[in-house]
Amino acid sequence: MSALRLQSVSKRYGGIVALDRVSIDIDGPGIYGLIGPNGAGKTTLFDVIAGAVRPDSGQVIIEGVAVTGQASHQIARLGITRTFQECRILLEESCLDNLRFAAQPKGLLAVLSQTLSRSGAHHRRVRDQALDLLRRVNLHDYADAPAAQLSFGQRRLLEIVCSFIVPSRVMLLDEPAAGVNPALLEVLADFIRSMFREQPRIFLLVEHNMEFVMSLAQDIIVMHQGTVLERGTPKQVQASERVLEAYLG
Numbered sequence: 207m208s209a210l211r212l213q214s215v216s217k218r219y220g221g222i223v224a225l226d227r228v229s230i231d232i233d234g235p236g237i238y239g240l241i242g243p244n245g246a247g248k249t250t251l252f253d254v255i256a257g258a259v260r261p262d263s264g265q266v267i268i269e270g271v272a273v274t275g276q277a278s279h280q281i282a283r284l285g286i287t288r289t290f291q292e293c294r295i296l297l298e299e300s301c302l303d304n305l306r307f308a309a310q311p312k313g314l315l316a317v318l319s320q321t322l323s324r325s326g327a328h329h330r331r332v333r334d335q336a337l338d339l340l341r342r343v344n345l346h347d348y349a350d351a352p353a354a355q356l357s358f359g360q361r362r363l364l365e366i367v368c369s370f371i372v373p374s375r376v377m378l379l380d381e382p383a384a385g386v387n388p389a390l391l392e393v394l395a396d397f398i399r400s401m402f403r404e405q406p407r408i409f410l411l412v413e414h415n416m417e418f419v420m421s422l423a424q425d426i427i428v429m430h431q432g433t434v435l436e437r438g439t440p441k442q443v444q445a446s447e448r449v450l451e452a453y454l455g
């Protein structure tokens with residue numbers, strides 16, 4: 207049984223076919239790359255998996271259970287976590303508070319029921335975990351500083367560590383390396399590798415930075431015009447005529 211299965215998923219926006227019968231099987235833990243030219247449908251695929259967008263047809267199946275059409279907070283509770291292409295951190299809040307906010311349960315009922323029962327020990331645990339995550343990306347000195355003080359690349363790192371404060375089974379990362387300078391890219395790559403090593407799970411990594419994604423992922427899925435064009439090792443994908451044509455387009 208696949209851990210994550212997309213079965214003939216389609217999504218249109220008016221006349222645009224964003225996803226055209228996409229089927230992908232991911233068997234188990236691993237770092238998987240999802241690449242393709244602009245407009246290929248990568249973010250739409252994440253939107254569908256995470257429950258932000260309902261597909262017109264097809265199924266999203268997690269560990270054998272169809273979750274298609276469930277609300278995003280319900281899917282999040284199954285351990286499907288995502289980061290966004292555009293930075294979504296709270297700039298006025300401290301780095302630590304950004305992590306605390308990310309650790310809060312989503313959905314009104316969850317917030318009401320769980321906020322009441324949270325103990326001091328829980329808050330200390332979240333703080334320790336938040337500080338540990340900040341340390342891993344060299345941001346611990348900024349724990350109490352407003353996120354607005356961080357450089358663009360550091361903000362991106364903060365956003366990414368925020369998505370790791372809740373336990374996950376599937377981590378969807380949408381262009382984590384975009385706009386991140388080479389020194390921080392290495393920090394980011396090491397962070398992703400170490401989080402995978404410590405808790406192997408499915409990482410699906412959308413990236414335009416080929417060097418970055420090829421160095422992290424052993425299995426690369428290439429999308430083009432809403433379809434899966436190719437899948438293989440970095441070597442196989444790099445040697446594919448079809449992939450080259452799609453990029454030269």
Ligand SMILES: Nc1ncnc2c1ncn2[C@@H]1O[C@H](COP(=O)(O)OP(=O)(O)OP(=O)(O)O)[C@@H](O)[C@H]1O
Pocket residue numbers: 219222223224242243244245246247248249250251291
């Ligand atoms: N909310 C929307 N409304 C209308 N069209 C949309 C919407 N979201 C995506 N699209 C269109 O669907 C297609 C796929 O977009 P998507 O954002 O999934 O591509 P992508 O592969 O993530 O591209 P990029 O690499 O530029 O981020 C594009 O033609 C896009 O314009």
Ligand SMILES: [Mg+2]
Pocket residue numbers: 248249250291
């Ligand atoms: Mg995108």
